[in-house]
Amino acid sequence: MLQTVGEWIWWERLWLPVSVSWSDLEDKEGRVYAKASQLYATLPCALCLLVIRYLFERYLATPLANIWGIRDRIRLPAEQNPILEKYFRGQTRIPTQDDVRSLCKKTGWPERRVEVWFKRRRNQERPGLRKRFSEASWRCAFYFFAFVGGILALYDKPWVYDLREVWAGFPKQSLLPSQYWYYLFEMGFYLSLVFSLTFDVKRKDFKEQVIHHMATLTLLSFSWISNYIRVGTLVMVIHDSSDILLEGAKVLNYAKYHRTANGIFVVFTAVFMVTRLIIFPFWLIHCTWVYPLELFPPFFGYYFFNIMLLVLQLLHLYWAVLISRMVYKFIFSDDRSDEEEDDSDPPKERNSKLSHMNGSGARGRANGH
Template sequence: MIETISEWFWWDRLWLPFNLTWTDLEDKDGRVYGKVSDLYITLPYSMGFLIIRYIFERFVATPLAAFLGLREKTKQNVEYNAILEHYYASRSKTPGKVDITGLSKKCGWSSRHMERWFRRRRNQERPGVLKKFREASWRFVFYVGAFIGGIVALYDKPWFYNLREVWTAYPKQSILESQYWYYILEMSFYWSLLLSITFDVKRKDFKEQIIHHLATLTLLAFSWCANYIRVGTLVMLVHDSSDVFLESAKVLNYAKWEKTCNSLFALFAVVFMVTRLIIFPFWIIHCTWVYPPDHYPVFFGYYFFNAMLGILLMLHIFWAYLIVSMLKKLLFGSLTKDERSDNEEEEDDEDNSMFEDDDDDGYLKVTNGCGGRGGENHH
């Protein structure tokens, strides 16, 4: 059964244009092609990324945070109460008024006391600003390196300036060493993000982040196997460009460099809209949808690849809506909370927060002060 499934999965008609088989993509005549076995290395490399990340966060990001004067806010621990702990773990973290009243009678506490207990209990589980700073710093360093690496790999290639060149002589396009490492390192990094997502800062767009990481890995793996590598490198470069500004804005936000943070967020919003909502659909997707039929008969992989790009585009539109909402509040001086963030609650029930994050491939958040009127910190 496994052999039959494998034969169907690797059926030539699913991956390659008509009249081409896998034997046509065997290394010969000076050409070297990407192989499925090449991708196996991305899993151990992803573990390497996690190790490097741990070292970076501990010995670089943490001292940097201390140098910038970044301090964790002391959280108030709640008094242990078996009834409330059981309700919190099994029923709800945010009980309604009716439940608050019932729990008040069981515990002999006032409703105000009950609300304060649940508020503090929720705050205990929320990540501190130091954790967010370390994560954003790590992603910033990677995206800067990836973007620079992408430019180095593509600046002298004809398809970087003329997208029709992407399909010249396809699929018999030899893979270059720069393309190999660009792919392997990007895929390894996204594997590391997927593996660490459960213990990273959890965002309201948690599900969208998982979908994004899976779609990205699927897209890269398919493009590697089907030799869509030229367009794959362009997709990665387009995505990395805005992430550099996003992560740098987060880092400066946590460090309370408010005016610079606001400027970078506005710049990030512009770059995001241009790269993800203009260049990506009207250049990249146009290139993968309109040009290929001029070079070969369309096949399943053609539709599959474009479908995956469509999923990414829908995620871009979702995040663009959140970014525009925050940018609107930033410009009109009413930004007081992030559209995605799970921020700490204050004792008076006011959420005094502003920017925060992300990822990938996810996007700015809002916490303490960044983006306030005139760039000032309002608490």
């Protein structure tokens, strides 16, 4: 049975065009081809990157955070309350006004006390500023070196300047050492992100990030086995180009270099829109949809690879909407959505207390005279 399953999985018509077999991709005459067994190296690479990340965050990011004076905000802990804790974990983290009134009846607390409890409880779930800084620093460093490595691996390749060359001689395209190492470290990095999902900062687009990591690993694995390596390297380079800027802007924002961070974020937005919404769909996806049909009839791998590219493009559109909203808030409003919620007195109460204190002080000074 296992043999039958294996035969189905490695059926040539799933992975290769008609008239091409696995025997055609065996190493010979000095030509080396990509093999599925080489992907096993991705696992130890991912584990090594996790170790490197730990050392980077401890011995580089943490001292840098100390130099820049990045400190975690002191948080007031939420009071012990089993009723509210159960509701927080089982129902919602942000109750409506009706929910607050209902909880007031169950706990005997006033509304303001319940609202403050939920704000403090949500703040307890937020990762510290230093942790976010360390993670962003690590990703920024990796994307920088990956992008530079990708440029060095591709700058002299003809298919960078003429996308029809991507398919010249496909699938009998010899594997280059630079392509192997570039793929290995990129796949190892995304696999390490999957391993670290449980202890990394959980963001609002957590589900989309999981889909992105899995789609990327699936796409890279399939492109490796089917020898779609040339277009795979192009996809990785254009993704890394904007990711450096995003993580760099985060690092500077956490370090309170807000003007520089805002400027880099504007550049990131422009690069993201150009690479993910123009170059990716109208150059690379066009290259994988149209040009191969000039050389061979479509097969399963052709459809599968392009569907995975479309999944990535849908994620690009989703993130483009989020980025556009951030840019809108950045220009037209003073939004603190990424900061911790203030669990002190609301503005009206603070103003009332401030007025009362000022009035009392004025009367005291008058009586003293």
